[in-house]
Amino acid sequence: MAYKNHQCKNIHKVEAERLAIVCPMCQKTVIFTGKKEQTDEIWQKHYLGDCNPENYKKVEQEKKSKKCQFNNNKRCKNELNEVNSFNCSKCKRLLCSKHRGFFEHQCEPYKKIYNQLQNQNQSTMGQIKQQTQKLGDMFKNLITRENKPQNKEVQFTESQRAICHVCGKSFDDYMQLISHAESVHYDNQVMA
Numbered sequence: 297m298a299y300k301n302h303q304c305k306n307i308h309k310v311e312a313e314r315l316a317i318v319c320p321m322c323q324k325t326v327i328f329t330g331k332k333e334q335t336d337e338i339w340q341k342h343y344l345g346d347c348n349p350e351n352y353k354k355v356e357q358e359k360k361s362k363k364c365q366f367n368n369n370k371r372c373k374n375e376l377n378e379v380n381s382f383n384c385s386k387c388k389r390l391l392c393s394k395h396r397g398f399f400e401h402q403c404e405p406y407k408k409i410y411n412q413l414q415n416q417n418q419s420t421m422g423q424i425k426q427q428t429q430k431l432g433d434m435f436k437n438l439i440t441r442e443n444k445p446q447n448k449e450v451q452f453t454e455s456q457r458a459i460c461h462v463c464g465k466s467f468d469d470y471m472q473l474i475s476h477a478e479s480v481h482y483d484n485q486v487m488a
Contacts (some may be wrong), residue, residue, distance in 0.1 A: 322347045323355040366395035367402060427461065434458075434470045 315328040319342060326342050328335065362381065364372030366389075374380065374392040382396040383389070386405045398406040399413075457466040458473040462481050467473045 319347060321349050322351040324348075324351060362390065364392035364395055365389045366391055366400065434473075437470055 316325050317328070318324070319326050321343075324342075324346060326338065326346075328338055362376040364374045364376060366372045372392055372395055374394065376390060376392060380393045382391050382393065384391060384396070384398075384401065384403055386398065387401075387403045389401060389403075391401055395401045399410055402410055457468065458470045459466045460473060460476060460481075462477070465476065467476060
Protein backbone atom coordinates (compact mmCIF):
# COMPACT_ATOMS: atom_id res chain seq x y z
CA MET A 297 0.00 0.00 0.00
CA ALA A 298 1.40 3.37 -0.91
CA TYR A 299 2.08 5.78 1.91
CA LYS A 300 0.33 8.52 -0.06
CA ASN A 301 -2.87 6.46 -0.41
CA HIS A 302 -3.54 6.30 3.32
CA GLN A 303 -2.35 9.87 3.97
CA CYS A 304 0.60 8.82 6.11
CA LYS A 305 1.78 11.53 8.53
CA ASN A 306 5.35 10.21 8.29
CA ILE A 307 5.59 10.54 4.52
CA HIS A 308 8.55 12.90 4.89
CA LYS A 309 10.50 9.93 6.33
CA VAL A 310 9.63 7.69 3.42
CA GLU A 311 10.78 8.92 0.04
CA ALA A 312 8.86 6.48 -2.12
CA GLU A 313 6.78 3.34 -2.15
CA ARG A 314 8.25 0.02 -1.13
CA LEU A 315 8.38 -2.82 -3.59
CA ALA A 316 9.38 -6.41 -2.87
CA ILE A 317 10.42 -8.96 -5.49
CA VAL A 318 11.54 -12.58 -5.03
CA CYS A 319 14.99 -13.20 -6.52
CA PRO A 320 14.77 -15.96 -9.15
CA MET A 321 18.28 -17.17 -8.27
CA CYS A 322 18.04 -17.59 -4.48
CA GLN A 323 14.33 -17.16 -3.65
CA LYS A 324 15.15 -14.35 -1.22
CA THR A 325 12.88 -11.30 -1.10
CA VAL A 326 14.60 -8.13 -2.32
CA ILE A 327 13.05 -4.89 -1.13
CA PHE A 328 13.25 -1.70 -3.16
CA THR A 329 12.87 1.49 -1.16
CA GLY A 330 13.14 5.07 -2.23
CA LYS A 331 13.86 6.70 -5.54
CA LYS A 332 17.50 7.42 -4.73
CA GLU A 333 18.62 3.87 -5.35
CA GLN A 334 18.16 2.64 -8.88
CA THR A 335 16.77 -0.81 -9.55
CA ASP A 336 19.96 -2.03 -11.22
CA GLU A 337 22.07 -0.92 -8.25
CA ILE A 338 19.85 -2.78 -5.80
CA TRP A 339 19.96 -5.97 -7.89
CA GLN A 340 23.74 -5.70 -8.22
CA LYS A 341 24.11 -5.13 -4.47
CA HIS A 342 21.93 -8.17 -3.75
CA TYR A 343 23.67 -10.38 -6.35
CA LEU A 344 27.16 -9.56 -5.08
CA GLY A 345 26.26 -9.69 -1.39
CA ASP A 346 23.16 -11.55 -0.22
CA CYS A 347 22.38 -13.79 -3.20
CA ASN A 348 23.09 -17.45 -2.47
CA PRO A 349 22.02 -19.90 -5.21
CA GLU A 350 22.28 -22.79 -2.69
CA ASN A 351 19.31 -21.25 -0.91
CA TYR A 352 17.23 -21.80 -4.09
CA LYS A 353 17.75 -25.57 -3.85
CA LYS A 354 16.88 -25.53 -0.16
CA VAL A 355 13.67 -23.53 -0.69
CA GLU A 356 12.59 -25.70 -3.63
CA GLN A 357 13.27 -28.87 -1.60
CA GLU A 358 11.17 -27.50 1.27
CA LYS A 359 8.32 -26.75 -1.15
CA LYS A 360 8.47 -30.28 -2.55
CA SER A 361 8.67 -31.99 0.84
CA LYS A 362 5.71 -30.21 2.42
CA LYS A 363 3.13 -32.88 3.20
CA CYS A 364 0.14 -32.82 5.49
CA GLN A 365 0.99 -34.07 9.00
CA PHE A 366 -2.53 -35.08 10.00
CA ASN A 367 -1.44 -38.03 12.15
CA ASN A 368 1.86 -39.01 13.75
CA ASN A 369 1.66 -42.56 12.38
CA LYS A 370 0.28 -41.80 8.92
CA ARG A 371 0.87 -39.13 6.33
CA CYS A 372 -1.66 -37.53 4.05
CA LYS A 373 -0.74 -37.68 0.37
CA ASN A 374 -1.86 -34.10 -0.28
CA GLU A 375 1.04 -31.86 -1.20
CA LEU A 376 0.84 -28.53 0.54
CA ASN A 377 1.13 -25.16 -1.11
CA GLU A 378 0.25 -21.59 -0.23
CA VAL A 379 -3.45 -22.14 -0.88
CA ASN A 380 -4.20 -25.42 0.90
CA SER A 381 -1.81 -25.37 3.88
CA PHE A 382 -2.81 -24.48 7.43
CA ASN A 383 -0.86 -24.33 10.68
CA CYS A 384 -2.87 -25.62 13.65
CA SER A 385 -2.85 -22.94 16.34
CA LYS A 386 -2.95 -25.59 19.09
CA CYS A 387 -0.50 -28.33 18.06
CA LYS A 388 1.51 -26.32 15.47
CA ARG A 389 1.27 -29.04 12.80
CA LEU A 390 1.23 -28.20 9.10
CA LEU A 391 -2.02 -29.54 7.61
CA CYS A 392 -4.02 -29.63 4.39
CA SER A 393 -7.51 -28.18 4.12
CA LYS A 394 -9.08 -31.64 4.57
CA HIS A 395 -7.39 -32.27 7.93
CA ARG A 396 -7.35 -28.73 9.38
CA GLY A 397 -10.17 -29.44 11.86
CA PHE A 398 -9.15 -30.37 15.42
CA PHE A 399 -10.89 -33.75 15.32
CA GLU A 400 -9.67 -34.63 11.82
CA HIS A 401 -5.99 -34.52 12.81
CA GLN A 402 -6.52 -35.61 16.43
CA CYS A 403 -5.06 -32.42 17.87
CA GLU A 404 -3.33 -33.16 21.21
CA PRO A 405 -5.22 -30.54 23.27
CA TYR A 406 -8.49 -32.00 21.97
CA LYS A 407 -7.44 -35.66 22.09
CA LYS A 408 -9.23 -36.29 25.41
CA ILE A 409 -12.51 -34.94 24.01
CA TYR A 410 -11.95 -36.88 20.78
CA ASN A 411 -11.42 -40.15 22.70
CA GLN A 412 -14.52 -39.54 24.84
CA LEU A 413 -16.64 -38.99 21.72
CA GLN A 414 -15.17 -42.07 20.08
CA ASN A 415 -15.94 -44.19 23.20
CA GLN A 416 -19.50 -42.82 23.27
CA ASN A 417 -19.96 -43.75 19.62
CA GLN A 418 -18.65 -47.27 20.27
CA SER A 419 -20.93 -47.77 23.28
CA THR A 420 -23.89 -46.41 21.29
CA MET A 421 -23.12 -48.86 18.49
CA GLY A 422 -22.99 -51.66 21.08
CA GLN A 423 -26.40 -50.63 22.41
CA ILE A 424 -27.83 -50.52 18.89
CA LYS A 425 -26.49 -54.04 18.22
CA GLN A 426 -28.08 -55.28 21.48
CA GLN A 427 -31.42 -53.68 20.59
CA THR A 428 -31.29 -55.19 17.10
CA GLN A 429 -30.53 -58.61 18.57
CA LYS A 430 -33.46 -58.28 20.99
CA LEU A 431 -35.81 -57.33 18.15
CA GLY A 432 -34.57 -60.27 16.10
CA ASP A 433 -35.17 -62.62 19.02
CA MET A 434 -38.61 -61.12 19.55
CA PHE A 435 -39.63 -61.76 15.94
CA LYS A 436 -38.22 -65.30 16.07
CA ASN A 437 -40.37 -65.96 19.15
CA LEU A 438 -43.45 -64.53 17.44
CA ILE A 439 -42.92 -66.69 14.36
CA THR A 440 -42.33 -69.76 16.53
CA ARG A 441 -45.52 -69.07 18.53
CA GLU A 442 -47.61 -68.65 15.39
CA ASN A 443 -46.36 -71.96 13.99
CA LYS A 444 -47.15 -73.90 17.19
CA PRO A 445 -50.61 -75.52 17.33
CA GLN A 446 -51.13 -74.84 21.04
CA ASN A 447 -52.04 -71.30 22.05
CA LYS A 448 -50.10 -71.03 25.31
CA GLU A 449 -48.48 -67.76 26.35
CA VAL A 450 -44.77 -68.00 27.15
CA GLN A 451 -44.09 -66.64 30.60
CA PHE A 452 -40.76 -64.98 31.32
CA THR A 453 -38.70 -65.01 34.49
CA GLU A 454 -37.91 -61.66 36.09
CA SER A 455 -34.59 -61.36 34.21
CA GLN A 456 -36.23 -62.26 30.87
CA ARG A 457 -39.15 -59.81 31.03
CA ALA A 458 -39.96 -57.83 27.88
CA ILE A 459 -39.17 -54.17 28.55
CA CYS A 460 -40.49 -51.16 26.64
CA HIS A 461 -37.44 -49.06 25.79
CA VAL A 462 -39.55 -45.93 25.38
CA CYS A 463 -41.18 -45.75 28.82
CA GLY A 464 -39.38 -48.55 30.74
CA LYS A 465 -42.51 -50.57 31.55
CA SER A 466 -42.00 -54.36 31.74
CA PHE A 467 -44.31 -57.11 30.47
CA ASP A 468 -44.69 -60.87 30.91
CA ASP A 469 -44.42 -61.55 27.18
CA TYR A 470 -43.70 -59.83 23.89
CA MET A 471 -47.33 -59.83 22.78
CA GLN A 472 -48.20 -57.58 25.72
CA LEU A 473 -45.21 -55.37 24.86
CA ILE A 474 -46.30 -55.08 21.22
CA SER A 475 -49.90 -54.23 22.09
CA HIS A 476 -48.63 -51.68 24.65
CA ALA A 477 -46.32 -50.06 22.08
CA GLU A 478 -49.08 -49.91 19.46
CA SER A 479 -51.64 -48.40 21.82
CA VAL A 480 -49.44 -46.01 23.82
CA HIS A 481 -46.45 -45.02 21.70
CA TYR A 482 -47.72 -45.09 18.14
CA ASP A 483 -49.42 -41.97 16.86
CA ASN A 484 -50.37 -42.15 13.16
CA GLN A 485 -47.75 -44.89 12.57
CA VAL A 486 -44.90 -42.75 14.00
CA MET A 487 -43.26 -43.81 17.24
CA ALA A 488 -43.33 -41.15 19.99
